[in-house]
Amino acid sequence: xxxxxxxxxxxxxxxxxxxxxxxxxxxxxxxxxxxxxxxxxxxxxxxxxxxxxxxxxxxxxxxxxxxxxxxxxxxxxxxxxxxxxxxxxxxxxxxxxxxxxxxxxxxxxxxxxxxxxxxxxxxxxxxxxxxxxxxxxxxxxxxxxxxxxxxxxxxxxxxxxxxxxxxxxxxxxxxxxxxxxxxxxxxxxxxxxxxxxxxxxxxxxxxxxxxxxxxxxxxxxxxxxxxxxxxxxxxxxxxxxxxxxxxxxxxxxxxxxxxxxxxxxxxxxxxxxxxxxxxxxxxxxxxxxxxxxxxxxxxxxxxxxxxxxxxxxxxxxxxxxxxxxxxxxxxxxxxxxxxxxxxxxxxxxxxxxxxxxxxxxxxxxxxxxxxxxxxxxxxxxxxxxxxxxxxxxxxxxxxxxxxxxx
Numbered sequence: 001x002x003x004x005x006x007x008x009x010x011x012x013x014x015x016x017x018x019x020x021x022x023x024x025x026x027x028x029x030x031x032x033x034x035x036x037x038x039x040x041x042x043x044x045x046x047x048x049x050x051x052x053x054x055x056x057x058x059x060x061x062x063x064x065x066x067x068x069x070x071x072x073x074x075x076x077x078x079x080x081x082x083x084x085x086x087x088x089x090x091x092x093x094x095x096x097x098x099x100x101x102x103x104x105x106x107x108x109x110x111x112x113x114x115x116x117x118x119x120x121x122x123x124x125x126x127x128x129x130x131x132x133x134x135x136x137x138x139x140x141x142x143x144x145x146x147x148x149x150x151x152x153x154x155x156x157x158x159x160x161x162x163x164x165x166x167x168x169x170x171x172x173x174x175x176x177x178x179x180x181x182x183x184x185x186x187x188x189x190x191x192x193x194x195x196x197x198x199x200x201x202x203x204x205x206x207x208x209x210x211x212x213x214x215x216x217x218x219x220x221x222x223x224x225x226x227x228x229x230x231x232x233x234x235x236x237x238x239x240x241x242x243x244x245x246x247x248x249x250x251x252x253x254x255x256x257x258x259x260x261x262x263x264x265x266x267x268x269x270x271x272x273x274x275x276x277x278x279x280x281x282x283x284x285x286x287x288x289x290x291x292x293x294x295x296x297x298x299x300x301x302x303x304x305x306x307x308x309x310x311x312x313x314x315x316x317x318x319x320x321x322x323x324x325x326x327x328x329x330x331x332x333x334x335x336x337x338x339x340x341x342x343x344x345x346x347x348x349x350x351x352x353x354x355x356x357x358x359x360x361x362x363x364x365x366x367x368x369x370x371x372x373x374x375x376x377x378x379x380x381x382x383x384x385x386x387x388x389x390x391x392x393x394x395x396x397x398x399x400x401x402x403x404x405x406x
């Protein structure tokens with residue numbers, strides 16, 4: 001059975017957008033679950049797959065990237081900065097130096113008070129190249145959900161998914177009672193489709209059905225069970241609710257007002273765009289999204305994301321069961337760094353859009369997402385770089401009137 005509603009036309013996807021799906025490595029779950037630097041959120045046993053990484057679903061429709069596609073890649077109107085001539089803020093010199101010593105990092109951009117003060121590229125990365133931002137895509141999807149609610153396509157975070165999957169879930173009313181908000185906050189309670197289930201999921205003929213058919217592991221609205229299946233269900237819901245593919249809706253709702261072209265990315269066998277993974281953006285485009293959130297959803301004189309959605313999505317909803325320092329809102333992570341609250345979009349391998357709202361500070365990093373022995377070390381080093389060579393110097397250089405009282 002396919003997803004109810006009009007099936008979107010499948011757009012051929014350029015091969016150069018890294019639309020690869022199967023996990024490359026397996027690792028004992030006990031080791032994996034101790035990895036506090038990983039973005040996965042699951043408690044279980046057995047072997048766990050580490051990366052939603054390269055291998056193409058045989059049903060996916062791909063063609064080589066043409067020169068016209070490459071030429072059409074949008075570059076922000078800000079002047080290009082070469083990989084050898086980054087703009088470096090004096091407070092962040094150590095961050096740039098340390099980043100230059102990290103073999104997996106690809107870019108580091110820092111904006112303070114709306115001004116780009118650091119833009120550095122490493123290990124062959126350039127301003128024009130897009131990065132597979134992995135699960136940063138979940139934060140982008142969150143913005144689309146907020147816009148869809150504002151536009152009346154969705155009712156609210158409390159809307160049950162039975163409104164969209166009623167026929168499928170007629171015999172399982174408890175699943176039908178799962179809400180849009182439960183999916184977005186990773187509190188659906190269903191068995192994860194990530195980790196050890198990922199390979200079977202993306203090789204299935206029906207990604208939506210596979211996700212819905214998972215058994216309950218917790219009551220909806222209670223503990224966090226990280227699952228990309230949740231956000232893929234949201235992509236399918238957006239497709240039905242808006243009457244557009246998630247790509248088309250993203251282009252209209254975010255791309256056009258921000259002046260960026262949202263690139264096609266992975267589609268499931270039914271043509272639904274992969275919800276919460278594998279979107280592609282340049283680092284500057286990622287920075288523009290961070291600035292959009294820093295500016296309460298406004299850009300170019302327009303209210304792109306509803307202001308109340310900015311606050312709602314960046315408010316903690318659930319605490320991580322594996323790392324109590326981390327919390328999760330609606331598609332965004334939260335933790336303290338250098339004594340200040342931060343919120344961040346986080347993708348496998350070291351893709352970040354980090355916001356320190358008290359300091360008007362936006363930080364973007366991209367990194368290699370290929371698995372390997374150095375991946376976890378890189379993520380830990382990246383966290384240390386962000387906290388101690390970016391956020392801490394920004395705190396130290398801030399005036400008393402810039403810091404929160406108390």
